Amino acid sequence: MADPMRIRAQASGGKATVRVLMSHEMETGQRRDAAGKLVPAWFIQDVTASLNGKPVMTAEWGPAVSKNPFLQFTIKGAKAGDKVSITWKDNKGETRTDEATVS
Amino acid sequence: MTKARHLCWALVLACSPALAQKSASQGIDEYRAMLQDGNPAELFEARGEDLWERKRGPKAASLEQCDLGKGPGVVKGAFVELPRFFADTQRMQDLESRIVTCMSTLQGFNEAEISKTPFGRGEMANVTALATWIAAESKGMRFNLPQSQATERVFYEVGKRLFFQRGGTHDFSCASCHGEEGKRIRLQDLPVLTKNPGDGVGFAAWPAYRVSNGQMWSMQLRLNDCYRQQRFPYPGFASDATIALSTYLGVNAKGAASVVPAIKR
Numbered sequence: 001m002a003d004p005m006r007i008r009a010q011a012s013g014g015k016a017t018v019r020v021l022m023s024h025e026m027e028t029g030q031r032r033d034a035a036g037k038l039v040p041a042w043f044i045q046d047v048t049a050s051l052n053g054k055p056v057m058t059a060e061w062g063p064a065v066s067k068n069p070f071l072q073f074t075i076k077g078a079k080a081g082d083k084v085s086i087t088w089k090d091n092k093g094e095t096r097t098d099e100a101t102v103s
Numbered sequence: 104m105t106k107a108r109h110l111c112w113a114l115v116l117a118c119s120p121a122l123a124q125k126s127a128s129q130g131i132d133e134y135r136a137m138l139q140d141g142n143p144a145e146l147f148e149a150r151g152e153d154l155w156e157r158k159r160g161p162k163a164a165s166l167e168q169c170d171l172g173k174g175p176g177v178v179k180g181a182f183v184e185l186p187r188f189f190a191d192t193q194r195m196q197d198l199e200s201r202i203v204t205c206m207s208t209l210q211g212f213n214e215a216e217i218s219k220t221p222f223g224r225g226e227m228a229n230v231t232a233l234a235t236w237i238a239a240e241s242k243g244m245r246f247n248l249p250q251s252q253a254t255e256r257v258f259y260e261v262g263k264r265l266f267f268q269r270g271g272t273h274d275f276s277c278a279s280c281h282g283e284e285g286k287r288i289r290l291q292d293l294p295v296l297t298k299n300p301g302d303g304v305g306f307a308a309w310p311a312y313r314v315s316n317g318q319m320w321s322m323q324l325r326l327n328d329c330y331r332q333q334r335f336p337y338p339g340f341a342s343d344a345t346i347a348l349s350t351y352l353g354v355n356a357k358g359a360a361s362v363v364p365a366i367k368r
Contacts, residue, residue: 003150006145006146019140021141021143021145067143067317068317070140072140072141
């Protein structure tokens with residue numbers, strides 16, 4: 001199973017800044033291994049963020065996003081104590097969800 | 104009067120490009136500062152902490168009783184005092200070799216097998232994650248390697264000689280790149296390692312996350328790649344040679360604050 005994400009969410013002035021680090025290979029499918037064979041593509045395709053269970057953002061990602069990606073965004077109206085949850089799903093169907101509390 | 108005015112113009116022309124353009128290394132520093140906020144080394148730290156506490160290996164034990172030099176289970180401050188002499192193994196050990204010793208004595212892993220594993224694979228990847236977490240627990244602390252044991256002083260002297268030893272197809276030594284001010288490889292400034300290079304530079308900056316290849320690099324891997332760039336054969340994981348070099352760099356860095364885990368290009 002994939003390693004957990006690191007999520008930090010900090011509220012200030014009526015909005016919260018969310019910083020997420022995801023642990024993922026993000027293989028493009030264009031690289032070759034030592035034997036000259038293509039390394040199969042393996043990357044995150046969908047990212048969704050929810051605030052207290054309500055979706056606030058969805059994103060479609062592709063192979064251009066770096067390995068171990070870092071994502072930062074702000075949520076309007078989020079305050080300390082709110083729950084931010086992030087889910088990613090990759091092209092192999094693997095998925096991971098982690099949650100953090102806004103501080 | 105006109106002469107003075109001409110001189111003035113000449114000065115303005117000479118100065119303005121320097122004002123308008125920042126140097127390449129300033130640009131790189133800005134880029135690093137931007138990355139620092141989301142340093143993926145944190146992912147390796149989290150993994151290392153989990154590996155420290157989890158019961159693993161043939162003996163199904165955790166590493167929580169591992170003695171990193173400050174007593175069993177003491178993690179904070181251990182990194183800034185390594186490599187040091189360990190009485191139980193009768194050897195000089197750096198952080199990584201000590202982790203492997205603990206994995207073998209406490210958890211029952213095969214020490215020789217781990218040492219042969221390439222970086223980033225299998226149990227070696229776990230050693231790097233553990234080293235990242237343990238080192239990060241000493242973030243901000245200042246290097247103070249012990250030199251009270253005779254062996255520790257011998258390793259410093261051997262490390263110094265290895266640092267200046269030239270050889271290979273390019274007749275390189277460590278000192279060729281790290282022995283004087285103002286040297287760089289491409290856009291990377293190279294620290295002078297024959298003296299204290301300052302806080303968070305050189306020995307005080309590894310393990311670090313390499314953005315360009317998405318890998319976590321430990322000090323052993325850093326030395327490994329320095330030797331590759333010198334076209335030298337690598338002395339082997341946790342060999343006396345690499346630990347002597349680390350002792351030399353670590354003692355020279357006395358008083359420098361650790362920024363580990365750092366982030367590199």
